[in-house]
Amino acid sequence: ALNASGRAGSLMTREEFLHRGQQRIPARGIETVTVPGSLAGWDELLRKYGTITLAEAIAPAIRYAEEGFPVTPIISEGWKAEEAVLSRDSAARATFMPNGHAPAPGEWFRNPDYARTLREIAAGGPQVLYGGSLGQRIVQRSKELGGFLTLEDLKANKPTWVTPISVVFKGYRIWELPPNNQGVAALEMLKILEPYDLKSMGHNSATYLHHLIEAKKLAYADLSRYVGDADHLAMPAEGMLSDGFIAERRAHLDEMHAQARVDPGPALTSSETVYLTAADSTGNMVSFINSLYDAFGSGVVVPGTGFALHNRGYGFTLQPDLPNTVAPGKRPFHTLIPGFITIPGATATIDGRGDTPYMSFGLMGGAMQAQGHAQLLINLLVFGMDIQQAIDAARFRHLDGMRVVVESPIPDSVRAALTSMGHVITEGPRGDFGGSQTIIRLSHGYAGGSDPRKDGMAVGY
Incomplete structure (x- = not known):
């Protein structure tokens, strides 16, 4: 089994949260962002067991992001519930509420910034995130907002x-x-x-x-x-x-x-x-799950990227001496x-x-x-x-x-x-x-x- 969940940044310590006057990990915002691990996990699975490349796997997502898709009623309902979260971040607001509100059922949604990001990944591979240009933009935004990620944290990421x-x-x-x-x-x-x-x-x-x-x-x-x-x-x-x-x-x-x-x-x-499962004619079966944690994760979008950073760091605790106490390099619950x-x-x-x-x-x-x-x-x-x-x-x-x-x-x-x-x-x-x-x-x-x-x-x- 593959665990591709990301680890806490090297600056993410219990002492730093307490120094900032926080008694618990915040639910949203840049302080909840740990290393994004999914991309490395996708690549590892495809290289070890896949029959297509990472670029081929994300090609349909590029098309949907560029051409758009009609928003379903279930997605629209959840999207609308997050309008207040998205409104706190200017890039999130511009990306996910382009008309000033969450898309209504049946409304067409496009995300050209995300299409460009995925094309960059298709051309350059996971290294674009783990030390490359995309990773540098994420780290820069994290520093601006008071987050805990460094470029070295991204470079060190490996699925297990x-x-x-x-x-x-x-x-x-x-x-x-x-x-x-x-x-x-x-x-x-x-x-x-x-x-x-x-x-x-x-x-x-x-x-x-x-x-x-x-x-x-x-x-x-x-x-x-x-x-x-x-x-x-x-x-x-x-x-x-x-x-x-x-x-x-x-x-x-x-x-x-x-x-x-x-x-x-x-x-x-x-x-x-998001959970998905697949089985093939030879008897192979795959059970696969991916998540930002909350809807739109941290609610923070790095301008121009088209996606929200997750808030998996919210899974940590500030209580001392527990397996899940926040510390650099640890994976959160x-x-x-x-x-x-x-x-x-x-x-x-x-x-x-x-x-x-x-x-x-x-x-x-x-x-x-x-x-x-x-x-x-x-x-x-x-x-x-x-x-x-x-x-x-x-x-x-x-x-x-x-x-x-x-x-x-x-x-x-x-x-x-x-x-x-x-x-x-x-x-x-x-x-x-x-x-x-x-x-x-x-x-x-x-x-x-x-x-x-x-x-x-x-x-x-």
């Missing part, structure tokens, strides 16, 4: 090949990326829930939802305490997924009452997103988790050798991702839904404490029962529950599923 982590759930091996992201929380949820007879509880019954919500609280408490840059973990992901640790966590799951506060388990001694399922074979080993590829999947939506993964996989592997049914089924989203948001199909009787257990239930819009894209392998080919909550589609070609 990592070993994915997994658990076996209902006979299937579920794979996620290791920290610095939240994939371990999805696996911890599934492993906590493994012994329960979820099917007999009834899909989206109050009892069923309560168990998932409480398992989520336990997993996310551990996530916030133990997960950050893989080189600075308080406990390895394997420890968080060990049988002993999971048993200790499961013992804290109250089957009758919602818990307002859940502490992390004891340490053992020994994070705006990420919400991004592309997922994969294999079927263990008779000769399979614990690292998945001998397994049969079965499904590639992902779910956009920030902190919704891990809890969304668990819901999607239980729909599929416990309740036997087909892939589109598993995606379409109503979801919950636990926020914090007792607060849980549910989709409109969850009936009032279930909401009332959850309330009696202590949960605080509200209904949320469909866009709050993530968006999944999935490919599943069949004996005679593939089936794809696409989430109606977001723009997307399943296409065979």
Whole structure:
């Protein structure tokens, strides 16, 4: 698996934030910008496994940026919600609100600056960003606004090949990326829930939802305490997924009452997103996710480039002595988790050798991702839904404490029962529950599923 997330700049220290009078990392602005890692990741994947060049891969994007495209209703709604953020930066305002407002549904949007930037990358390769002219412009703008990037930070950027982590759930091996992201929380949820007879509880019954919500609280408490840059973990992901640790966590799951506060388990001694997946005729499958974090990221556009810098640095914390405490060269906590399922074979080993590829999947939506993964996989592997049914089924989203948001199909009787257990239930819009894209392998080919909550589609070609 490839982790291409960028690292904190060499000037990005906890002491500097505190010196500036900040008690937490700001949500937007230049101070949230770490090294942009996506371009290096795209190039690495294409060079190692691709059948086309980087220039060929981005050619359609150049055409769309130059010629334009009609803005969809879902994109328009999200765009309009960010008008205040875009208005703070003159280049962002000029780029993304050329008529003084976010594009309406059906309105044609062009971005000639971005087309020029992509052409520059197509001609010069990733080095244009990592030390070249584009990188120099980003660093200059960062200095002007009080950011933390240097040209040396960009030059030093390299994606990292990592070993994915997994658990076996209902006979299937579920794979996620290791920290610095939240994939371990999805696996911890599934492993906590493994012994329960979820099917007999009834899909989206109050009892069923309560168990998932409480398992989520336990997993996310551990996530916030133990997960950050893989080189600075308080406990390895394997420890968080060990049988002993999971048993200790499961013992804290109250089957009758919602818990307002859940502490992390004891340490053992020994994070705006696009997801896509593809499969080919030879059986290769790819699970891929990319994100700016928030919509339009930091809200900062380097004049003339046509794109917003991300705000992934917001994933750090200023609390001292945690794996995710901000420091130069560290990767921040990420919400991004592309997922994969294999079927263990008779000769399979614990690292998945001998397994049969079965499904590639992902779910956009920030902190919704891990809890969304668990819901999607239980729909599929416990309740036997087909892939589109598993995606379409109503979801919950636990926020914090007792607060849980549910989709409109969850009936009032279930909401009332959850309330009696202590949960605080509200209904949320469909866009709050993530968006999944999935490919599943069949004996005679593939089936794809696409989430109606977001723009997307399943296409065979």
